[in-house]
Amino acid sequence: MSxxxxxKNEQQESEKLTVSRRWxxxxxxxxxxxxxxxxxxxxxxxxxxxxxxxxxxxKSWIPLGPVKDFPLGETRLATFVNPFRRPWDGExxxxxxxxxxxAARQFQVFAVNCAHLxxxxxxxxxxxxxxxxxxGGVYYADGARASGPxxxxxFTYDYKIVDGQLHIDxxxxxxxxxxxxxxxxxxxxxxYPCAG
Amino acid sequence: MRRIKGIxxxxxxxxxxxxxxxxxxMHPVPRKTASWWYVFGSAAFTLLFxxxxxxxxxxxxxxxxxxxxxxxxxxxxHQLELGWFLRAMxxxxxxxxxxxVLVHMAxxxxxxSYKYPRELTWILGxxxxxxxxxxxxxxxxxxxxxxxxxGLGIGASIISRVPMIGGSLVHLLLGGPIIAxxxxxxxxxLHVFVIPGLMLVFACLHVWMVLKLGINEWPMPxxxxxxxxxxxxxxxxxxxxxxxFVPVALWKDAVFxxxxxxxxxxxxxxxxxxxxxGTPDPTVIQTVPKPDFFFLWIYAALAYLPPSLxxxxxxxxxxIGIVILLGLPFYAxxxxxxxxxxxxxxxxxxxxxxxxxxxxxxxxxxxWSPHMDAWSGDPVPPRYLxxxxxxxxQGAVVFQSKQCRNCHAVGGVGGQRGPALxxxxxxxxxxxxxxxxxxxxxxxxxxxxxxxxxxxTALVSFLETLHPSNEVPAVDASRKEVQTSQANPGPELKx
Numbered sequence: 001m002s003x004x005x006x007x008k009n010e011q012q013e014s015e016k017l018t019v020s021r022r023w024x025x026x027x028x029x030x031x032x033x034x035x036x037x038x039x040x041x042x043x044x045x046x047x048x049x050x051x052x053x054x055x056x057x058x059k060s061w062i063p064l065g066p067v068k069d070f071p072l073g074e075t076r077l078a079t080f081v082n083p084f085r086r087p088w089d090g091e092x093x094x095x096x097x098x099x100x101x102x103a104a105r106q107f108q109v110f111a112v113n114c115a116h117l118x119x120x121x122x123x124x125x126x127x128x129x130x131x132x133x134x135x136g137g138v139y140y141a142d143g144a145r146a147s148g149p150x151x152x153x154x155f156t157y158d159y160k161i162v163d164g165q166l167h168i169d170x171x172x173x174x175x176x177x178x179x180x181x182x183x184x185x186x187x188x189x190x191x192y193p194c195a196g
Numbered sequence: 197m198r199r200i201k202g203i204x205x206x207x208x209x210x211x212x213x214x215x216x217x218x219x220x221x222m223h224p225v226p227r228k229t230a231s232w233w234y235v236f237g238s239a240a241f242t243l244l245f246x247x248x249x250x251x252x253x254x255x256x257x258x259x260x261x262x263x264x265x266x267x268x269x270x271x272x273x274h275q276l277e278l279g280w281f282l283r284a285m286x287x288x289x290x291x292x293x294x295x296x297v298l299v300h301m302a303x304x305x306x307x308x309s310y311k312y313p314r315e316l317t318w319i320l321g322x323x324x325x326x327x328x329x330x331x332x333x334x335x336x337x338x339x340x341x342x343x344x345x346x347g348l349g350i351g352a353s354i355i356s357r358v359p360m361i362g363g364s365l366v367h368l369l370l371g372g373p374i375i376a377x378x379x380x381x382x383x384x385x386l387h388v389f390v391i392p393g394l395m396l397v398f399a400c401l402h403v404w405m406v407l408k409l410g411i412n413e414w415p416m417p418x419x420x421x422x423x424x425x426x427x428x429x430x431x432x433x434x435x436x437x438x439x440x441f442v443p444v445a446l447w448k449d450a451v452f453x454x455x456x457x458x459x460x461x462x463x464x465x466x467x468x469x470x471x472x473x474g475t476p477d478p479t480v481i482q483t484v485p486k487p488d489f490f491f492l493w494i495y496a497a498l499a500y501l502p503p504s505l506x507x508x509x510x511x512x513x514x515x516i517g518i519v520i521l522l523g524l525p526f527y528a529x530x531x532x533x534x535x536x537x538x539x540x541x542x543x544x545x546x547x548x549x550x551x552x553x554x555x556x557x558x559x560x561x562x563x564w565s566p567h568m569d570a571w572s573g574d575p576v577p578p579r580y581l582x583x584x585x586x587x588x589x590q591g592a593v594v595f596q597s598k599q600c601r602n603c604h605a606v607g608g609v610g611g612q613r614g615p616a617l618x619x620x621x622x623x624x625x626x627x628x629x630x631x632x633x634x635x636x637x638x639x640x641x642x643x644x645x646x647x648x649x650x651x652x653t654a655l656v657s658f659l660e661t662l663h664p665s666n667e668v669p670a671v672d673a674s675r676k677e678v679q680t681s682q683a684n685p686g687p688e689l690k691x
Contacts, residue, residue, distance in 0.1 A: 051371050051378065052364045058373035079479040082374050089377040090263025091477040092345065112481055117498065118349035120481035122568055127598040128646040133484040134350070135499040136564045136603075136613045138641045146641030151503045172373040173349065175356030177363035 055178045058084060059171040064099065067166050070107070075100040075123050075141065077112075083171050097157060098123055098130070099166065100141065107166065110143050111155040111174040118175065121154065130154065220407050221446075224438030226430075228414035230445040233307070235452035236300035237406070242453040243293040244399060246460065247331075248392065250286040258338070260384035262377035262476070265340035269472045284464030287339075290332055292460050294490045297328045302545060308533030309412035311421045315525035317405045320398050322521045327395045329490065334387035336488050340380055341472035346485030348375045357507045375478070410434060411445075415533035422530055484568065492559025493552050499564040563612035566602040570610045577607035584661065591658025594651045598643065606662070614640055621663035625672045629656045 060083045070076050078099045085093035100108040110130075112120045119134035129146060130139040137148035144153045155174035160167050172178055208214050257276065259268040272279035301321065304310065310318035333351075337344045348370070355369055356362040371378030413419075413433055439445070474483060487495050501509050535542050567574075576592045584592070595601065603613035610616075624632070633652055636642030647655070663669050 049368070051367045053367065053373075055363065077479075077481070082376065084373055086377045088261045088263050090261070090266075091475055091479075092262045092374070092376040092379075094477060094479040095374065096479040096481055112478075113349060113353075116353070118353035119346055119485055120478075120483060122481060124571075124599050124602075126571075127600075127643070129599065129641055131566045131568065131599070131602060133565055133568050134346075134495075136566055138566075140641065140645075147636065147639045149499065149501070149503050149506065151506075173352060173366070173370070173375060175353050175362070175366055177356035177358075177366060 055172060059169050061160070061167045062170055064166045064168055066164050067161060070099045070101045070166065072101045075125065077123065080170070095170065096120070097168065097170070105161060107159050108143060109157040109159050109168050111157065113155060113174055114150060115152050115154060115176070116148070116150040118173070221442040222440045223407065224434040225411050225441050225445055226413040226433050227437050227439050229411045230439055230448065231414065232448055232452070233303055234411065234445065235449050236296055236303055238449035239453050239456045240293060240296045240300055241399060241403065242457060243289055243296060244395065246289050246457055247286065247293060250282055250289060251388070253282050254286055255388065260338070260380055262340065262380045265338070265380060266472055266475050269339065273469060280469050281464055283469035284467070285460060287470040288460045288463040288467070290335055291489060292456060294328055294332055296456065297325055301325060302549070304412070305541065305545060306535050307412055307415050308421070308538070310525040311531070311533060312423050312426055312529045313409055314405070314412060315529060317402060317409065318525045319522055320402045320405070322518070324395060324398050324402060326518070327391050327398070330391050331387060331395070332488065332490055334383045334391065337380070337383040338387055339471050340476050342474040342476060342480070342483045343471070343485050343487070345375055345476040345478060346483065347487055348379060354510055358511060415535065417532070417534040417536045419533065420531060421533060484565070486562070489556070493555035496555040496559040499562070565611070566613050567611040568602060570601040571596050571599040574601060574609045580606065580662065587654055588658045588661055591654035591656070594647070594655040595658055598647065617659065617662055619663050619667065621660050621669040622667040623670060625670045626656055626660060627672055629659050
């Protein structure tokens, strides 16, 4: 009787021991997995975040064509191929913009994307207005906001003229986060896009 | 027969599924829950599987490449046997799924099913709703056409408004600086792997909890949910007045699910697949992008919000909405379940449903959008130009050629952005019209720079003729006075 009791106790004792040792080993196993996982995941996060770059690194100077293609006083639709294209982009590598030839060497190059939510605005030379088909944003010929939900005028690209060719600084879909540079306007000076 | 039994026994000996399946099937449910009101959850689950099956069949052909996706969809539509039908099933299946999930959610909300102990079931349900909407949006992107392209543009523009990290989020969403190949690839991964995988896990857990906690009983006024007593009461209800889930309740689920799938097939057959519309070529800007049906309400809300409220609204309101949905079972985990005793809940559901319906309805005909082709496509009704003077006719030409028609309807045709002008002369005087045309205002652009004085005169003389025959045109009361006083100077002036 007493012998049996002792063996039972011993068994329980030894089981407890084994169990706790195994628990320790399991904990070690989990920790080891965590460590390996962390070591693998950290670089993968960088892989996931790889599209996130500074705006400047996505932009470059792109030729739009000879200046004489854009008659003085008119606004024309121009297209270019995005400099960061990939072979499988197909038609989506193309980008459109409006070129307004203001004076001899003075241009305005507008993104087609409405400053409200990015829909393509259409130019109506008869009424000298840009109209957006989505929510009814309207802009004047100089890109200034005329009416509708947009908070600002059309996005513009920086331009330069090299050897008779018009170049623009582009490469990114213009949105409020990367193009909106709100400028405080002085009295009666215009200066779109403006904050007031 | 014996052979089949033999195979069954062989499998059962190894799988041992008979016990758990039998338990699940035969578990008692409250008698009144064997109702047609309780069939929407199972229908949503059936639709999820329909979407998976049709999705896999489409994936056999679809090419998730920005350069090829559009043409592969056209091959599906036109060159493969029944390819169009599978696309239509998948598209209509998605519509039905969103609808059934919303109805299911409204039903469990009305029945107070989110209360103790089913809080987590509701929370998983909220995530399942969000994922269903996520699938609808990513699916619309995979239909890589003009609407998909510009829809992504709208998505990117919304995200870009997040303070500080907006630009980075746009890069993450698009997979680069513009909407292109990388964008489609990541939406394909989301639509085909990430979201459906999560959905399956969540949906299975959702059903598991329904089995373990029991289906919500039919709410009775005065039967209050209390944490301390609910489980006991529910146990009593199911065991004293319960019926086995199979077959008493399940047959209705089965019939409804089959009816829903049949309805999807009928719609698919009758209405055909969605698009694809024009090629996703961003240099083709003659397009009027529009989201799919279930996002029309957002599209409408974005048109009506005042500009200053827009960014806070689109960034904050969805978060608040989701937090309210997730917090609901904790705020109201006890108490009445019956809609007879929950007037606020009923009212709330009605308000949400009516607002959603109104915004969606508006979204179907977008009164805020200019009709881009109205100026060249919709003629001025000839009856407006009967016996018109040359000046008035010239004004009608100006009215058309300067795109006024894009925003203003005449004779019931044209844009609805601005007011219809059929009776404008009885509302505005000549001077008011001239001012409005030149200076704009009230959401109308100013035409001062774009119209010559002669054109303005012609335009306004045309507008002056637009009034019902039984109404006189509005006139400036003081003008008549001035004219008469100029013609016959009064006694004061004579002195």
